[in-house]
Amino acid sequence: MKNLLIIAFSFIVLQISGQTITSGEYIAVIGKASESYIPDMVTFNLSINAKDKKQLEAVKKMNDQSEKTINTISRLGYDTKEIKLSNYELGEDFDYSGDKLKNNGFKASVSFELEIKYTEESFNELIDSISSKKIPDLTFTYTSSFSNDFQRKIKNELIRKASDDAESVAKVLAKSRNVELGDIFSIEFTDNNFSLYGQGILPPPPPPMDVVADRMEAPRISKRISMMGIFNRQEVRIIYRIKK
Secondary structure, three states: OHHHHHHHOOOEEEEOOOEEEEOOOEEEEEEEEEEEEOOOEEEEEEEEEEEEOOHHHHHHHHHHHHHHHHHHHHHOOOOHHHOEEEEEEEEEEEEOOOOOOEEEEEEEEEEEEEEEEOOHHHHHHHHHHHHHHOOOOEEEEEEEEOOHHHHHHHHHHHHHHHHHHHHHHHHHHHHHOOOEEEEEEEEEEEOOOOEEOOEEOOOOOOOOOOOOOOOOEOOOOOOOOOOOOEEEEEEEEEEEEEEO
16 A cells, blocks of 8 residues: 555656656656548538418429429439428518518428538539529528547547557657656546646647538539548547566
């Protein structure tokens, strides 16, 4: 028990390639890795808001434009079962902008959602096809995200890189202290920032994996557009034994 207490309180803070700590028994280091990754999924949100003095005409406009939109997507090879209805509304179209409430007739609204695997070709093809149809009451936005499988792949890759970084720092530190690096005593990782025995490490926090990369509106954007990469960050803390 006495020896354990000596080990627990014998760490000395050193500044070599980041925050590190050594003692006569251990070397503790933090390895870091960050990389930019392009999201592999894109979700399109399409909305149609049709208006008319007559209720049935507003509904007819909405149905016609919805069918035209879905047919456009279907012709590109997408399964229409993947198009999800996210909202449907039918009601009076009130104008609140003036001094008095004005009833302009009726409004029929419907919203769809379609998630696709991102490639530059498929992304631009879908945007161009929808935009070129010039459907009167259609607007759309898109959001990009990482699939669960890709998130796991990114995390594993960054953990490996952060572990390699930690090992290189530990070797430099061991050499500077004229000791030989031993085996690993403990290892852990986090998506946030470690505090190594009271020594704060406070770089800018990483964005969450599901952060939105871009958001644009129809009807027209550049014909060729590439998705923006998102930086992801990982840290590992490894404590090595020192060979005697």
